[in-house]
Amino acid sequence: MNRLRLRRLGIAILIGLFAALFSGCVPYLGVGYDGDYYQPYGVGVDYVGWGPGYRVGPGRGGERRDDRGEHVHRSAPAARPVPSVPSRSRGGSRPH
Amino acid sequence: MISHWSTLVAVAILAGAGCRSAAQMPALVDPPTQVRHVGKVIFVELVTPDLAVAERFYAGLFGWTFHDTETGATHYADASLNGRSVAGLIHRDLPAGDHRQPAWLSFIAVRDVDAASKVALARGAKVLHEPRVVPDRGRQAILADPQGAVFAVLDSSSGDPPDVLASPGEWIWSSLITSDPETAAGFYQTIFDYEVFDLPADEGTQHLMLTSDNYARASANSLPANRPNAHPHWLNFVRVEDTVQMASKVVALGGRVLVEPRVDRQGGKIAVVADPAGAPFGLLEWPEAESKEVRK
Numbered sequence: 161m162n163r164l165r166l167r168r169l170g171i172a173i174l175i176g177l178f179a180a181l182f183s184g185c186v187p188y189l190g191v192g193y194d195g196d197y198y199q200p201y202g203v204g205v206d207y208v209g210w211g212p213g214y215r216v217g218p219g220r221g222g223e224r225r226d227d228r229g230e231h232v233h234r235s236a237p238a239a240r241p242v243p244s245v246p247s248r249s250r251g252g253s254r255p256h
Numbered sequence: 257m258i259s260h261w262s263t264l265v266a267v268a269i270l271a272g273a274g275c276r277s278a279a280q281m282p283a284l285v286d287p288p289t290q291v292r293h294v295g296k297v298i299f300v301e302l303v304t305p306d307l308a309v310a311e312r313f314y315a316g317l318f319g320w321t322f323h324d325t326e327t328g329a330t331h332y333a334d335a336s337l338n339g340r341s342v343a344g345l346i347h348r349d350l351p352a353g354d355h356r357q358p359a360w361l362s363f364i365a366v367r368d369v370d371a372a373s374k375v376a377l378a379r380g381a382k383v384l385h386e387p388r389v390v391p392d393r394g395r396q397a398i399l400a401d402p403q404g405a406v407f408a409v410l411d412s413s414s415g416d417p418p419d420v421l422a423s424p425g426e427w428i429w430s431s432l433i434t435s436d437p438e439t440a441a442g443f444y445q446t447i448f449d450y451e452v453f454d455l456p457a458d459e460g461t462q463h464l465m466l467t468s469d470n471y472a473r474a475s476a477n478s479l480p481a482n483r484p485n486a487h488p489h490w491l492n493f494v495r496v497e498d499t500v501q502m503a504s505k506v507v508a509l510g511g512r513v514l515v516e517p518r519v520d521r522q523g524g525k526i527a528v529v530a531d532p533a534g535a536p537f538g539l540l541e542w543p544e545a546e547s548k549e550v551r552k
Contacts, residue, residue, distance in 0.1 A: 197384060197398050198303055198348065198356035199406055199489065207514040207528050207536070209480030213458035216431040217493070217520035217540055218472045219465070226456040233442040233464070236451040243467045245428060245542075246419040 218245045281393040282323075282334045282341045289415035292367060295448035295468035297430045298416045299363040299393075300343050300492050301408075304533045307331050307347035309510070313531050314345075316509045317502065318425035318494060337425045358535040361398070362430050362490045363410040364448060369395040372409045372447050376401070379443050401443055403434045405488040409447070419471055421544065428495035429540050430474040434488035437462040437476040444476070455521075491528065493538035499525040502539050506531075 221244035227235055284299055285291075304310045307324075311333060314320045320342060322333040331347035343360075350356065366372040369387045377383060380402035387397040394413040400406050422428035434440045441452045441464045450473065453465040461478040479486050496502040499517040506529040507513060514536060515528035525541040 197359075197361055197406060198350065198354075199359040199487075206483050206486045209482040210515050210518070211458060211480070214461065214477075214480060215455075215457075215463060215521040216433065216475050216477045216491070216538075217524045217526050218429055218475070219455075220522040220524075223522060224456055226454050228454075231441075231452075231454065232438040233445050233452045236453050236467070240451065240453075242453045242455070242465055243470050243472050245472050246421055247544075248420050249544075250418075250420045250423070 220244050281332075281344070281390050283392050283414035284341065284394070284412045285414040285417055286341075288413075289418075291415045291418065292365065293416040293419060293469055294365050294367060295444075295450050295466070295473050296365045296416060296419070296471075297362045297427065297474065297492065298365045298412060299410060300427055301361045301363065302343065302345045302358070302531075302535055303348050303361070304345060304358050304531075304535060305348065305350040306533060307333055307345055309532050310345055310535075311335075313509050313511060314343075317505055317511075318342075320425065338423065340426075342426055358531075358533040359406070359489070360492050360535055360537055361406065361408055362492055363396065363408040365416045366409045366411055366448070369397050369409050369411045373397045373399065375447050376409075376443075379446055381443070401434075401440060401488070403436055403440055403488040405432055405434055405440070405490055407490055419469065422495045422542075424495050424497050426495055427492055428542060429493040429538070431491045431493070431538070432474060432476045432488070433479055433486075433491060434476060435479055435484065437464050437478050440488075441466065441476045448473075491536060491538055493526065493540040495542050496539045497541065499527050499539050499541040503527045503529060506539075 219242055222241040225242060227238060302310060311322045314335060315322065318337065320335040320337050322335055322345070324331065324333045333345040334341055335343040335345060350358070373383055373387055376399050382400045383397060384400055384406065385398035387395055389395050392413065394411045396408055396410045398406065398408045432440060444450055444466060445452055448468060450466040450468055453467065455463045455465055457463045460481045464476040465472055466474045466476060479488070503513050503517050510532040512530045513527060514530055517525055517527040520526045527539045528536060529539060530536045
């Protein structure tokens with residue numbers, strides 16, 4: 161009798177755990193949030209060699225384009241001005 | 257028998273409650289909007305071997321505050337500025353002799369993570385982490401583009417952050433620095449439907465602007481001419497009010513300056529720095545009054 165009770169209890173616990181798993185906490189049981197993505201290359205990215213013309217930032221909008229040559233990518237239509245980053249402030253107004 | 261069913265229900269409730277309280281990733285947008293900005297870098301996450309050192313550094317530099325959670329072996333800190341989530345920091349041990357690089361990971365908005373991953377894979381990318389649901393955040397996958405730059409795609413369950421000017425201390429810009437910007441631009445264009453603008457550049461280098469929703473989202477740039485074998489990567493920039501002053505502060509807080517403050521395109525002043533663990537990021541001084549509205 162005791163053995164039967166224990167078996168039922170075990171089954172109940174197993175079903176309960178499965179129910180918990182399917183209730184949405186699958187990613188967190190035991191392993192936590194798995195964000196293991198250290199960059200695969202060696203320590204110390206080399207940032208030497210940025211000459212005066214090496215510009216990686218955004219522009220202010222409408223800057224000059226250079227559409228010479230053929231490209232692997234599809235270039236934006238020639239008439240399209242280069243956009244900038246959003247300028248609307250969080251309150252909704254644009255800077256003057 | 258009733259007692260067994262009671263046990264079953266109790267175990268289910270307790271297990272479920274334990275899981276939910278253990279680690280909830282903060283929603284990107286609160287309250288949720290379901291607005292989408294495909295192609296926008298909507299979140300960044302740092303993997304670092306010393307969470308406490310990283311928190312001290314970024315709190316001192318930008319005034320970020322942190323909410324720490326711990327689940328199993330994972331320590332996670334949600335960084336906020338003025339009540340808005342700005343980043344996630346994850347502690348991950350880096351065994352001695354492991355030469356991988358602590359880094360900030362860019363999450364780019366998509367509508368369908370699985371579809372984006374399939375397209376990326378077909379175009380030569382590697383899937384580093386298969387698509388998965390992160391509760392309260394959304395569905396995400398981590399990829400390496402054909403040149404090897406690591407990035408993530410995210411379908412945020414609460415929508416994407418609005419297209420507003422970043423405040424000082426918030427992320428404002430992302431740059432891909434890669435061995436083949438042309439091919440890379442084509443690759444990212446296929447996934448995010450970017451418009452690509454070719455910009456003037458020095459001989460032997462290329463600078464391309466990737467845009468969506470009529471906003472500049474990122475640039476794709478050649479590796480510097482004298483460093484053609486450096487590893488392609490994404491570099492994210494935080495908006496600051498004074499790049500020179502902030503670069504000095506980085507050093508005072510235990511970080512390093514990798515690229516000294518310099519004038520970039522149309523007057524924005526940038527610097528590239530690294531935190532005490534070596535994770536690189538950029539500083540971008542972006543005065544509010546000078547942007548020109550561009551109409552489509």
